[in-house]
Amino acid sequence: xxxxxxxxxxxxxxxxxxxxxxxxxxxxxxxxxxxxxxxxxxxxxxxxxxxxxxxxxxxxxxxxxxxxxxxxxxxxxxxxxxxxxxxxxxxxxxxxxxxxxxxxxxxxxxxxxxxxxxxxxxxxxxxxxxxxxxxxxxxxxxxxxxxxxxxxxxxxxxxxxxxxxxxxxxxxxxxxxxxxxxxxxxxxxxxxxxxxxxxxxxxxxxxxxxxxxxxxxxxxxxxxxxxxxxxxxxxxxxxxxxxxxxxxxxxxxxxxxxxxxxxxxxxxxxxxxxxxxxxxxxxxxxxxxxxxxxxxxxxxxxxxxxxxxxxxxxxxxxxxxxxxxxxxx
Amino acid sequence: xxxxxxxxxxxxxxxxxxxxxxxxxxxxxxxxxxxxxxxxxxxxxxxxxxxxxxxxxxxxxxxxxxxxxxxxxxxxxxxxxxxxxxxxxxxxxxxxxxxxxxxxxxxxxxxxxxxxxxxxxxxxxxxxxxxxxxxxxxxxxxxxxxxxxxxxxxxxxxxxxxxxxxxxxxxxxxxxxxxxxxxxxxxxxxxxxxxxxxxxxxxxxxxxxxxxxxxxxxxxxxxxxxxxxxxxxxxxxxxxxxxxxxxxxxxxxxxxxxxxxxxxxxxxxxxxxxxxxxxxxxxxxx
Amino acid sequence: xxxxxxxxxxxxxxxxxxxxxxxxxxxxxxxxxxxxxxxxxxxxxxxxxxxxxxxxxxxxxxxxxxxxxxxxxxxxxxxxxxxxxxxxxxxxxxxxxxxxxxxxxxxxxxxxxxxxxxxxxxxxxxxxxxxxxxxxxxxxxxxxxxxxxxxxxxxxxxxxxxxxxxxxxxxxxxxxxxxxxxxxxxxxxxxxxxxxxxxxxxxxxxxxxxxxxxxxxxxxxxxxxxxxxxxxxxxxxxxxxxxxxxxxxxxxxxxxxxxxxxxxxxxxxxxxxxxxxxxxxxxxxxxxxxxxxxxxxxxxxxxxxxxxxxxxxxxxxxxxxxxxx
Numbered sequence: 001x002x003x004x005x006x007x008x009x010x011x012x013x014x015x016x017x018x019x020x021x022x023x024x025x026x027x028x029x030x031x032x033x034x035x036x037x038x039x040x041x042x043x044x045x046x047x048x049x050x051x052x053x054x055x056x057x058x059x060x061x062x063x064x065x066x067x068x069x070x071x072x073x074x075x076x077x078x079x080x081x082x083x084x085x086x087x088x089x090x091x092x093x094x095x096x097x098x099x100x101x102x103x104x105x106x107x108x109x110x111x112x113x114x115x116x117x118x119x120x121x122x123x124x125x126x127x128x129x130x131x132x133x134x135x136x137x138x139x140x141x142x143x144x145x146x147x148x149x150x151x152x153x154x155x156x157x158x159x160x161x162x163x164x165x166x167x168x169x170x171x172x173x174x175x176x177x178x179x180x181x182x183x184x185x186x187x188x189x190x191x192x193x194x195x196x197x198x199x200x201x202x203x204x205x206x207x208x209x210x211x212x213x214x215x216x217x218x219x220x221x222x223x224x225x226x227x228x229x230x231x232x233x234x235x236x237x238x239x240x241x242x243x244x245x246x247x248x249x250x251x252x253x254x255x256x257x258x259x260x261x262x263x264x265x266x267x268x269x270x271x272x273x274x275x276x277x278x279x280x281x282x283x284x285x286x287x288x289x290x291x292x293x294x295x296x297x298x299x300x301x302x303x304x305x306x307x308x309x310x311x312x313x314x315x316x317x318x319x320x321x322x323x324x325x326x327x328x329x
Numbered sequence: 330x331x332x333x334x335x336x337x338x339x340x341x342x343x344x345x346x347x348x349x350x351x352x353x354x355x356x357x358x359x360x361x362x363x364x365x366x367x368x369x370x371x372x373x374x375x376x377x378x379x380x381x382x383x384x385x386x387x388x389x390x391x392x393x394x395x396x397x398x399x400x401x402x403x404x405x406x407x408x409x410x411x412x413x414x415x416x417x418x419x420x421x422x423x424x425x426x427x428x429x430x431x432x433x434x435x436x437x438x439x440x441x442x443x444x445x446x447x448x449x450x451x452x453x454x455x456x457x458x459x460x461x462x463x464x465x466x467x468x469x470x471x472x473x474x475x476x477x478x479x480x481x482x483x484x485x486x487x488x489x490x491x492x493x494x495x496x497x498x499x500x501x502x503x504x505x506x507x508x509x510x511x512x513x514x515x516x517x518x519x520x521x522x523x524x525x526x527x528x529x530x531x532x533x534x535x536x537x538x539x540x541x542x543x544x545x546x547x548x549x550x551x552x553x554x555x556x557x558x559x560x561x562x563x564x565x566x567x568x569x570x571x572x573x574x575x576x577x578x579x580x581x582x583x584x585x586x587x588x589x590x591x592x593x594x595x596x597x598x599x600x601x602x603x604x605x606x607x608x609x610x611x612x613x614x615x
Numbered sequence: 616x617x618x619x620x621x622x623x624x625x626x627x628x629x630x631x632x633x634x635x636x637x638x639x640x641x642x643x644x645x646x647x648x649x650x651x652x653x654x655x656x657x658x659x660x661x662x663x664x665x666x667x668x669x670x671x672x673x674x675x676x677x678x679x680x681x682x683x684x685x686x687x688x689x690x691x692x693x694x695x696x697x698x699x700x701x702x703x704x705x706x707x708x709x710x711x712x713x714x715x716x717x718x719x720x721x722x723x724x725x726x727x728x729x730x731x732x733x734x735x736x737x738x739x740x741x742x743x744x745x746x747x748x749x750x751x752x753x754x755x756x757x758x759x760x761x762x763x764x765x766x767x768x769x770x771x772x773x774x775x776x777x778x779x780x781x782x783x784x785x786x787x788x789x790x791x792x793x794x795x796x797x798x799x800x801x802x803x804x805x806x807x808x809x810x811x812x813x814x815x816x817x818x819x820x821x822x823x824x825x826x827x828x829x830x831x832x833x834x835x836x837x838x839x840x841x842x843x844x845x846x847x848x849x850x851x852x853x854x855x856x857x858x859x860x861x862x863x864x865x866x867x868x869x870x871x872x873x874x875x876x877x878x879x880x881x882x883x884x885x886x887x888x889x890x891x892x893x894x895x896x897x898x899x900x901x902x903x904x905x906x907x908x909x910x911x912x913x914x915x916x917x918x919x920x921x922x923x924x925x926x927x928x929x930x931x932x933x934x935x936x937x938x939x940x
């Protein structure tokens with residue numbers, strides 16, 4: 001699965017974000033380093049939602065932060081709004097920030113407990129001096145209303161007085177204050193109850209339409225991203241396995257890892273056969289990844305070729321791309 | 330937290346510190362015998378023996394009550410100033426180094442550890458010996474200079490104590506997602522430190538600062554005891570130092586300042602604990 | 616089959632600064648020997664409190680209990696602390712959501728695993744080590760001898776949860792409580808752990824209570840399901856029956872809010888509007904009334920009793936679904 005290659009890149013005129021050969025390394029000691037993201041490429045067209053799916057440790061969150069230059073990038077490029085974020089200086093990156101915002105996994109910890117909801121949501125407006133204090137206040141009320149929080153009741157309370165779902169609504173309101181082009185959601189619902197998850201996913205969809213957002217949606221849960229994505233990118237140990245549209249990905253996953261992921265999702269219907277465990281073991285350590293295809297140690301279809309040669313992404317037709325020597329039929 | 334909700338021990342601590350602060354501010358104007366005047370007719374008056382000297386006098390005839398009251402100002406001011414300045418410098422260093430990480434953090438942390446490894450008393454003694462002595466033994470070193478040197482040495486003691494607290498708290502707070510969120514909104518590092526790190530780190534620093542005041546009062550007393558304190562001035566430490574030879578025949582002259590000093594240290598610790606537990610309970614709610 | 620654990624009219628309240636918080640409000644449940652029960656509910660529904668109270672783990676002074684808990688013929692609600700403690704490990708055992716915090720980080724796996732064996736079963740060091748290896752084999756940990764010498768942080772989340780299961784099974788309990796055992800794990804690992812629990816239950820002929828917020832998790836792995844809402848059991852049935860004939864509007868709403876991979880997506884997802892009622896202020900009517908799409912006047916004023924259909928299907932609703940209304 002160690003997938004590299006760029007056949008899936010579309011060079012259309014309205015590309016919002018284009019990531020090429022992105023590598024992010026963390027130094028473990030003076031001599032060794034671990035590659036959390038090893039050569040990922042993808043692009044994102046205006047109005048799309050790209051979901052990045054993978055298990056913990058596959059590098060999906062690192063990828064999200066690296067896109068926003070919240071982490072130092074080792075090599076590769078991130079083209080956004082006409083500049084390569086990895087090449088321009090700190091101040092230039094900072095000036096691009098209003099156009100790209102992020103929503104985090106832990107809704108409570110992403111809000112400073114010292115400030116009221118109103119102060120938190122107006123913070124981005126203050127940083128960039130958008131409008132007078134009065135205009136800002138009007139904007140904050142409007143934002144809170146749009147995410148279903150009543151500013152007159154909740155505005156002067158602090159984040160820890162709210163439930164996880166409400167905090168996530170507040171985070172969403174804050175991230176939209178600057179009217180960004182690109183919104184990166186890092187596991188925005190994985191800390192929430194199933195019933196609340198649906199509310200937040202719907203809200204994100206509404207906001208996407210209302211503000212014309214382009215989104216990157218990072219999740220470990222294939223079922224969550226189903227309703228929101230236009231394209232899904234499956235990651236394993238820092239590499240791309242498969243990129244596909246949701247319908248073809250769920251109906252006929254081409255990569256063996258994707259297949260395993262799809263079949264591991266529990267189905268709330270006892271009449272459907274429970275999938276026997278189809279994937280043994282756990283991902284190997286990213287410090288010392290397997291040669292060739294990184295998934296081969298757990299793959300049911302692995303051959304010698306997989307150990308020696310890294311599969312490149314190839315076009316399977318109808319918008320599907322897979323990095324596998326022996327894709328499923 | 331309201332005063333009413335405090336435990337009895339905590340209430341007593343708050344009240345005692347109130348009394349001490351009253352002595353610091355108004356002690357000079359309370360009509361009492363001058364602390365530097367010795368009463369030849371009343372040397373070694375015991376506790377509660379005389380109306381004129383309610384807490385008695387020491388073997389030189391100094392009135393203990395007025396000494397305790399007027400000694401509050403130098404004792405407390407030295408502590409407050411050194412904890413204040415040391416806290417300011419220490420927290421600034423701790424917060425910035427923990428936020429920036431890397432080499433700066435390594436250097437600052439090493440410095441903190443080096444200073445911490447030198448006992449406070451030794452450091453104080455060394456500094457006083459170097460900075461507050463005169464090559465000509467016949468010329469007295471002015472008290473003001475001694476006070477400044479003592480404050481300086483106590484400040485140096487405080488910097489790494491509070492600095493490390495600030496560093497630890499900053500390390501944990503700067504990992505919170507709201508700090509990353511602030512960066513992703515385009516906040517500058519300086520703004521993040523002022524708006525999101527400092528307000529969250531301050532309570533931890535306050536709590537330990539109160540404990541530090543207790544430590545500093547004791548160190549200042551010990552310096553006096555060793556003869557490098559404020560010799561001719563009045564402070565609780567120098568009171569103890571002055572009567573250290575009289576313990577056998579006038580024990581109360583030692584007991585009075587020791588009790589006052591001990592109560593103040595205990596009250597400071599207690600107040601620090603209250604702040605600490607309030608902090609923990611709020612943290613617990615997160 | 617005989618009754619292993621039976622709860623009757625169990626109520627748990629906590630003293631809080633805002634008054635009495637009723638976490639469990641009159642629950643009757645029975646678990647038969649060898650049976651597996653899924654307890655499903657949102658956070659705050661009382662499902663975790665229920666399982667802890669059944670084991671007698673709520674010993675803090677702010678918790679109050681009424682009603683009875685009978686385990687294996689013994690009334691634990693009147694039994695002494697020691698008698699309750701004696702049921703732990705050998706009678707009932709529990710595994711938790713977060714295997715990282717449930718294991719002691721500074722002790723090796725081997726010593727944590729053999730602790731119960733040596734204390735509870737009086738095994739010698741050698742016997743305990745032999746049994747520990749057997750247990751790790753039982754939970755399918757590769758190279759168990761090596762694993763014994765590791766610290767928890769040297770194992771992955773899935774492996775830690777396997778160790779937790781091994782510890783819980785050390786003294787051959789009759790009933791295993793699994794409180795959100797897979798919530799902190801990745802989907803592929805979740806599938807492994809759920810399968811492992813199912814297999815072990817059959818191998819060891821053990822009863823199991825699987826507490827979770829995810830109906831998908833219990834669907835394939837339990838015999839019966841109890842759905843909890845606001846401290847009450849609102850629906851109880853055999854798993855197949857429950858999914859085939861949902862009676863309680865809450866269960867239906869919960870089912871609809873789960874994103875399904877086996878169905879075509881329709882864009883927007885169904886949601887349950889509103890929130891759980893304030894547990895310190897119980898309402899007179901049905902607890903779900905304020906969020907129920909089928910709410911009628913009667914629901915606001917009269918608290919519904921648990922009704923029982925002939926096939927054992929129980930539900931707490933004045934106007935159950937699928938029945939002429």
